[in-house]
Amino acid sequence: MDWISHDEQAPDALPDWAHATGEVLDGKPYRVTLLVEGIVLERGGRRSALRWDEVLVPIRVDDPRRLLIAANREPPRSPWFELRGVDVPRIERELRLRLESVDHRGYRERRRSRKTMPADEVLTEVLDRRPLPGAVEIPRATPSVIRSAFTGGSVGAAALGFYGLLFGPGGMIVGGGVGAVGGAALMGGVEAVRRRRAGRVLVLTPDAFVGGLDGKSIRAVPWFRVGRFVDGVDPHGESALEVYSPDDELVARAAARYFGQPLDVIVAVAEAYRRRATGD
Structure with missing residues (x-):
């Protein structure tokens, strides 16, 4: 039971089956393509290709337009892909239909030999x-990276905005803007590292x-x-x-x-x- 082989890679690094034509659905932030051999999720020019036997389970949560697709993703990535969008119900139905037909006998045989x-x-x-x-x-x-960045931005804007008052209203505006950007970057970066550790x-x-x-x-x-x-x-x-x-x-x-x-x-x-x- 290994990590999925193709996670957030450039399109040309995907296997041949992932380049086939299939049904394209909206799973914001992902563009979801359903294929015979698996599912491809594209976001920001990077793609993840999962064969059907690499999908653990689709999970619906509190929001009817929110779906988690659990998979063996290498840490520190989350062990699921989070999808939203108008096609989430359709994506879930298709996933469950495909997973019901997956034959796991090959995996069981590999497990016994390992x-x-x-x-x-x-x-x-x-x-x-x-x-x-x-x-x-x-x-x-x-805390989320976004929330930490927002907090850092607020603190940074207040601090440098205060010092900017020494140079008048213009200095306060410039100081506040620089503080917001710097504080957001710092706190967001700290939180990203904290997640990894x-x-x-x-x-x-x-x-x-x-x-x-x-x-x-x-x-x-x-x-x-x-x-x-x-x-x-x-x-x-x-x-x-x-x-x-x-x-x-x-x-x-x-x-x-x-x-x-x-x-x-x-x-x-x-x-x-x-x-x-x-x-x-």
């Missing part, structure tokens, strides 16, 4: 932040998932010990992601507030990954 990494080694690799091919990271919630609430790997129990012990749990991910409640009555063994033993739990997306999104991604990793 050497399994022990859970303790998985934990060591994750804690050392070494790349594990096929791993998906669910990071802790952080953010703590992770959950890490899903081909051999195990890494998580904790109520913020305490962090451990790697092999997939044969995992029965399901569910939307649950922690000891304080707060909404939480819960992970149960096939015998209904609670093996991990994390409060929903730590995630940057609604809990049902996290559950859907984790369950889809578990089913793909185990061949269910």
Whole structure:
């Protein structure tokens, strides 16, 4: 179970099947093309091409024109593509129809022939932040880059605008403008770096998932010990992601507030990954 092969690449780097003619739909900010072998998402001149067996699951969230397409994207990219636009319902229907017909037998055969990494080694690799091919990271919630940039712009404009008063109204306007641009760039850049280095609430790997129990012990749990991910409640009555063994033993739990997306999104991604990793 590896990362998707073609993610945000130049058009000429895509495989031949991704250049075929297909149905084009609006999935803002993506231009979505549905093809026989997969789906192509284009944004800003870069394209991502996913074969149907590389799509984990389509997820609808609170907005009827918002769709997440979960996939094994290499961190620090989010483990999904976020689409909006008038064609979202149509895109979701087509995805579900295509995924129902995908034959995963080839993947199961490849998984059986691959050497399994022990859970303790998985934990060591994750804690050392070494790349594990096929791993998906669910990071802790952080303020958005846009919000941080807006905050930085406001602070910068106020600071340099104040000093600009020393040179009269014109100086205040120029100082405020320079401060806004500089502050926005600084705070936006800091937040982008913070995202790349953010703590992770959950890490899903081909051999195990890494998580904790109520913020305490962090451990790697092999997939044969995992029965399901569910939307649950922690000891304080707060909404939480819960992970149960096939015998209904609670093996991990994390409060929903730590995630940057609604809990049902996290559950859907984790369950889809578990089913793909185990061949269910």
